[in-house]
Amino acid sequence: MGKYSAVIGDLPRMPVEDENYQFRVDQRKTELVKDGPIQVGDLAEEYEQIRLRIDEMKEQLSEQNLHLEAIKQLIEIAYEEHGITSLKLKNGTKVSIQYEPYAQVFDREAFREWCIAEGLTKSMYLHPSTAQSLVKNRLLDGDPEPPGVKTFVRSKFVKG
Numbered sequence: 001m002g003k004y005s006a007v008i009g010d011l012p013r014m015p016v017e018d019e020n021y022q023f024r025v026d027q028r029k030t031e032l033v034k035d036g037p038i039q040v041g042d043l044a045e046e047y048e049q050i051r052l053r054i055d056e057m058k059e060q061l062s063e064q065n066l067h068l069e070a071i072k073q074l075i076e077i078a079y080e081e082h083g084i085t086s087l088k089l090k091n092g093t094k095v096s097i098q099y100e101p102y103a104q105v106f107d108r109e110a111f112r113e114w115c116i117a118e119g120l121t122k123s124m125y126l127h128p129s130t131a132q133s134l135v136k137n138r139l140l141d142g143d144p145e146p147p148g149v150k151t152f153v154r155s156k157f158v159k160g
Contacts, residue, residue, distance in 0.1 A: 004139070
């Protein structure tokens with residue numbers, strides 16, 4: 001029994017969001033069982049092996065992103081020293097840098113009030129993770145989901 005067992009009984013399963021991706025998943029499932037059903041223990045073992053490979057790939061990707069960020073910062077310094085914003089490589093591609101403004105909200109309440117005053121109320125929304133947490137807590141407290149929200153059951157695999 002999980003934390004949400006008492007509140008998910010009547011909820012429908014989460015609908016497929018990307019039908020093309022689900023088609024590819026269904027094809028892969030067909031390939032996996034073409035020689036007959038796979039034992040549940042074998043499926044769980046394969047799940048664990050794939051998760052480990054993905055974790056290793058994520059670590060490698062993290063290291064590559066770290067290296068890339070160091071290179072980008074060194075390029076920015078070098079371009080500034082040379083007074084350039086673009087460099088054409090031997091293969092004909094360009095490595096360019098563009099500067100643009102980037103906004104960061106530091107006083108959420110002041111910004112919220114400004115949005116309301118500017119008539120942007122309909123453009124405002126809660127961050128998806130905040131909305132998820134709010135709905136989950138309401139359901140656990142025995143309250144219905146807020147108006148305009150439809151709740152589904154979605155599978156979540158956990159390591160442990």
